[in-house]
Amino acid sequence: MNRWFYPPLPVPDVSAKEAVKKLEASDRVLAELASAGGVRWYIDRNGEGIGAVDDAVKRMSEAEGWTFTSKEGAGLFFEKDGERRIATTRIWNRKYVLVKVQDL
Secondary structure (H helix, E strand, O other), X not given: OOOOOOOOOOOOOOOHHHHHXXXXXXXXXXXXXXXXXXXXXXXXXXXOOHHHHHHHHHHHHHHOOOEEEEEEOOEEXXXXXOEEEEEEEXXXXXXXXEXXXXXX
């Protein structure tokens, strides 16, 4: 079976193969895939469940000075200096989770 047979990514200009390779080459929990127009895309492993991915997003955002305010469904909400950030998680397949971070 071809190990690169994954569903299409919603990330512009990044193939599934590139996404997995970026994560494998990264020494971070969340590997950045793309950034454009105030939106950043990340990929993470789904080994420990979506809660572990949520925790990684919280740690990353808090390291950037954002304060976690709430979670609603797949959305994590943060605030900093009157600005808002929403991070949404989405299971891409059984092995990987995609994270979309949007600064508002």
